[in-house]
Amino acid sequence: MNYYTKEPQYQHGDPPKIGIILANLGTPDSLSTHAVRKYLQQFLMDRRVVEVPRFIWCWILHFIILVFRPGSSAKKYAKVWTKKGSPLLVNASNQTKALTLKIKKSVSQPIEVELGMSYGNPSMKNAVLKLKEKNCTKILLLPLYPQYAASSSASAMDALWRILLKTRNVPAVRTIRNYHDHPLYINALKLSILQFWKKNGKPTKLVMSFHGIPKKSLMQGDPYHCECYKTARLLAEALKLKENEYVVSFQSRFGRAEWLKPYYAEMMADLGKKKEKNVHVICPGFSSDCLETLEEINIEGRHIFLSHGGKSFSYIPALNDNSDWIDAMQGIILENLQGWIDKNWTAKKESNNSAITKKRAALVEKKQP
Ligand SMILES: C=CC1=C(C)c2cc3[nH]c(cc4nc(cc5[nH]c(cc1n2)c(C)c5CCC(=O)O)C(CCC(=O)O)=C4C)c(C)c3C=C
Ligand SMILES: [Fe+2]
Numbered sequence: 001m002n003y004y005t006k007e008p009q010y011q012h013g014d015p016p017k018i019g020i021i022l023a024n025l026g027t028p029d030s031l032s033t034h035a036v037r038k039y040l041q042q043f044l045m046d047r048r049v050v051e052v053p054r055f056i057w058c059w060i061l062h063f064i065i066l067v068f069r070p071g072s073s074a075k076k077y078a079k080v081w082t083k084k085g086s087p088l089l090v091n092a093s094n095q096t097k098a099l100t101l102k103i104k105k106s107v108s109q110p111i112e113v114e115l116g117m118s119y120g121n122p123s124m125k126n127a128v129l130k131l132k133e134k135n136c137t138k139i140l141l142l143p144l145y146p147q148y149a150a151s152s153s154a155s156a157m158d159a160l161w162r163i164l165l166k167t168r169n170v171p172a173v174r175t176i177r178n179y180h181d182h183p184l185y186i187n188a189l190k191l192s193i194l195q196f197w198k199k200n201g202k203p204t205k206l207v208m209s210f211h212g213i214p215k216k217s218l219m220q221g222d223p224y225h226c227e228c229y230k231t232a233r234l235l236a237e238a239l240k241l242k243e244n245e246y247v248v249s250f251q252s253r254f255g256r257a258e259w260l261k262p263y264y265a266e267m268m269a270d271l272g273k274k275k276e277k278n279v280h281v282i283c284p285g286f287s288s289d290c291l292e293t294l295e296e297i298n299i300e301g302r303h304i305f306l307s308h309g310g311k312s313f314s315y316i317p318a319l320n321d322n323s324d325w326i327d328a329m330q331g332i333i334l335e336n337l338q339g340w341i342d343k344n345w346t347a348k349k350e351s352n353n354s355a356i357t358k359k360r361a362a363l364v365e366k367k368q369p
């Protein structure tokens, strides 16, 4: 038995390529309680996500959480599920396609883009294998989380390292840690908000809501909280908002421990009670719309706000495959590819490359059982 994953045989003269992995969290394969349980089990067993000692956590997870949560989460997923599947997967796949096209148009050297999820499908392993089959010897990981958190960005990095631990011919690897204050990212958010305001008018209050993490993680050195506030400040500055025109909140508290505050649900109740006229909510930490933005923010949050006396509520969609965001992603990627892009790449080299790639693909097909 081979400990290492089977991979294409090394070929002399194979022109190497660069591979980009867009990393996201992952989502259930279907709406069934079974699929949601499988996804939650993989997700919540990750030590980056839940740091409770294993012997206690295994018990709580299997005998309490995985008994009750899959059913209630499946009902929430059902409210936002699309014909093509989970919104997170649909949006992240569209981003991958749009970025592939964009890079093909503007960079002559072949660069391959794959989507890799930390949990569920398409998996990080699938992304790495696909890139290796295309002879990518250099891989850049772009976690689709602008603000670094151990439970999101580092878990995506772990997922990649885990695959590489079982790889014989390990590629060169670079990872993008964060881009919470990158001018291209802030600008893409600004343009998307301005476009929304052009159609819907400017609100009396802009709520910028980020996914929460336990407060303990902040106290133990996680920079996520500060990066969220920096994004919010830069975005407010770019939009020329006064201090009383925007607020920051954190959502998706999980478990009983204290998480980052102010909590989104409490904030919406408060704004409702204060009869805030026109609230717009944006989630700058989510590159793709998903359960958390479409259900918790747009459905639950809207209900809390309106039922407490608020007047008008709108949700500003995530950047998804918005062309300004795809341009920004490409800009961030190219900055991180410095030294890897071959300036002397020619069309001849490219056609030679595609011939060898076809030969290699045929070889791999023959060899793999
Ligand atoms: C923005 C990045 C994210 C961080 C940081 C994060 C931390 C974190 N999340 C949980 C628990 C859950 N999160 C769930 C869904 C979910 N989380 C993120 C992103 C971050 N999470 C996304 C994009 C999604 C949506 C997935 C989708 O399918 O659309 C869920 C599952 C849904 C549910 O049952 O409520 C859980 C559970 C913890 C504990 C945590 C940090 C410690
Ligand atoms: Fe989460």
Ligand SMILES: [Fe+2]
Binding pocket: 225, 226, 229
């Ligand atoms: Fe902070």
